[in-house]
Amino acid sequence: MNDFENDINECCRVLEAGGLILYPTDTIWGIGCDATNEKAVEKIYALKKRNDKKSMIILVAEEKDVYGFAENPDRKIFEYLSSTHIPTTVIYEHAKNIAQNLISSDGTIAIRIVKDNFCKALIAQFKKPIVSTSANISGKPFPKNFNGIQPEIKNGVDHIVQHRQNDIMSSQPSSIIKLNTAGKIEILR
Numbered sequence: 130m131n132d133f134e135n136d137i138n139e140c141c142r143v144l145e146a147g148g149l150i151l152y153p154t155d156t157i158w159g160i161g162c163d164a165t166n167e168k169a170v171e172k173i174y175a176l177k178k179r180n181d182k183k184s185m186i187i188l189v190a191e192e193k194d195v196y197g198f199a200e201n202p203d204r205k206i207f208e209y210l211s212s213t214h215i216p217t218t219v220i221y222e223h224a225k226n227i228a229q230n231l232i233s234s235d236g237t238i239a240i241r242i243v244k245d246n247f248c249k250a251l252i253a254q255f256k257k258p259i260v261s262t263s264a265n266i267s268g269k270p271f272p273k274n275f276n277g278i279q280p281e282i283k284n285g286v287d288h289i290v291q292h293r294q295n296d297i298m299s300s301q302p303s304s305i306i307k308l309n310t311a312g313k314i315e316i317l318r
Contacts (some may be wrong), residue, residue: 184232
């Protein structure tokens with residue numbers, strides 16, 4: 130078994146147990162947990178020292194997965210996503226089947242369909258969405274690569290993925306969009 134498979138298996142074991150992982154995403158390194166486990170989500174808020182009113186992103190592997198966590202997503206969003214090549218997170222109305230402490234006070238949820246092979250394989254094997262939030266203390270700069278992650282974060286998770294730790298390329302967070310009340314795509318970041 131190679132390192133990639135070992136990382137996937139160990140991540141799934143930790144996620145099933147309600148633990149936290151530190152992992153590379155299609156954007157920046159993230160802290161993750163089972164997005165359906167409220168206690169695991171609480172651990173991320175505590176580790177990041179983040180206000181629990183600030184929601185976090187969840188990652189899914191396929192377009193069809195969005196339907197399990199957002200009520201009636203508009204097709205315009207998927208058309209937009211198919212036309213862009215940059216990682217894009219979408220704010221969807223009427224979140225469902227997700228940890229309550231991930232749902233914004235207005236009932237929305239932020240979801241990104243990943244293109245990264247590691248994330249796709251992890252989510253496919255885990256069979257649930259995974260939280261993705263930047264691997265930093267709230268208010269501090271996000272790390273541009275693995276070497277920029279603070280020891281406090283590394284020491285606060287249950288598993289650190291080996292895959293892509295040596296990447297020195299500088300990464301950026303995803304863009305964020307939503308469908309506004311006029312039915313138009315609005316770019317928030």
